[in-house]
Amino acid sequence: QVQLVESGGGLVQAGGSLRLSCAASGRTFSGYNMAWFRQAPGKEREFVAGISRSGSSTRYANSVKGRFTISRDNFKNAAYLQLNTLKPEDTAVYYCASDRSGLGIRSSVVAYDYWGQGTQVTVSS
Numbered sequence: 001q002v003q004l005v006e007s008g009g010g011l012v013q014a015g016g017s018l019r020l021s022c023a024a025s026g027r028t029f030s031g032y033n034m035a036w037f038r039q040a041p042g043k044e045r046e047f048v049a050g051i052s053r054s055g056s057s058t059r060y061a062n063s064v065k066g067r068f069t070i071s072r073d074n075f076k077n078a079a080y081l082q083l084n085t086l087k088p089e090d091t092a093v094y095y096c097a098s099d100r101s102g103l104g105i106r107s108s109v110v111a112y113d114y115w116g117q118g119t120q121v122t123v124s125s
Contacts (some may be wrong), residue, residue: 002026002114009119016086022079022096022118030074033099036081038092050105059105093118105112
């Protein structure tokens, strides 16, 4: 079993930046694709970005492409999401998730096995 703990959220003005971290327990972190999702009030949880087990491949939602960057450090059992040029519409709870299937980077919520508790990102205008 994998436990995921997010951190790094907060309140930031539009145009600002944040870096989210996801700390994972367990010795098999490098065997999982990792992803970040977000959920705004009254909306469904949506895919933001994903990264392959080795870190060599990434995938982004169109809404964040060019502004957000996902990365991982398998030695530290951690994944990261750098959020730049933030917009008020980026306000949401951000979750990291792991996928042990061994398939490509998937964007569906149901594809992911383990989830963190989430970290709030609020962008003021």
